[in-house]
Amino acid sequence: MNIRQATRADCPAIAELALMAGEGIPAYFWEASRKSGQTLLEVGALNAASDTENFSWRHASLGVLDNAIAGMLLAYRLPSADTTDDLAEYPAFIRPLIELEGCVPESFYINMLATYPEFRGRSVGTRLMEQVDRMAREADCTLSSLEVFDENTGALRLYERLGYEVVEQRAVIPHACHPYTGSILLLTRPVV
Secondary structure, eight states: OOOEOOGGGGHHHHHHHHHTTTTTHHHHHHHHHHHTTOOOHHHHHHHTTTTSSSSSSEEEEEHHHHHHHHEEEEEEOOOOOGOOOOGGOOOOGGGHHHHHTTTTTTEEEEEEEEEEEEEGGGGHHHHTTTTTHHHHHHHTSSSSEEETTTTTTHHHHHHTTTOOOOEEEOOOOTTTTSSSEEEEEEEEEEEO
């Protein structure tokens, strides 16, 4: 598998993979900004084309197999603790996620990891995650972090196998956009 930095031309694939990885959350936000005649994927691709937001092609690495995009890792450095957003600005079901991000300021945050179904079982996610330490060092981070729903047992097993440990958790606030009811786990691992 070849791993490459995404380009602006990859924004449609980034949006598609974000819908797979985002547990319904991207769709919730994209629906709110969708204009008449636009698909969710078109809204997502426009968002991914940003040069300034964290959800951006600039923060995406793509795994390529058989000359096709197989998966994506979207990751970036979190801001310092003093730049935390006001939680009241967000829907209640998003607040626990933002609270957990606030527990690990300046860490290298793995926002999304996704593999197209036809490429699953071929170590795409593992290979993409193997890039995290290098990317984190380039971002001057000493800790990498991620969040996962405890009911997403496959993803949780992968992260634990890669050395990530649960350091904090919050109760899920149920919402129609995702199926989870348990806990959101914050996992970290020192950058090596």
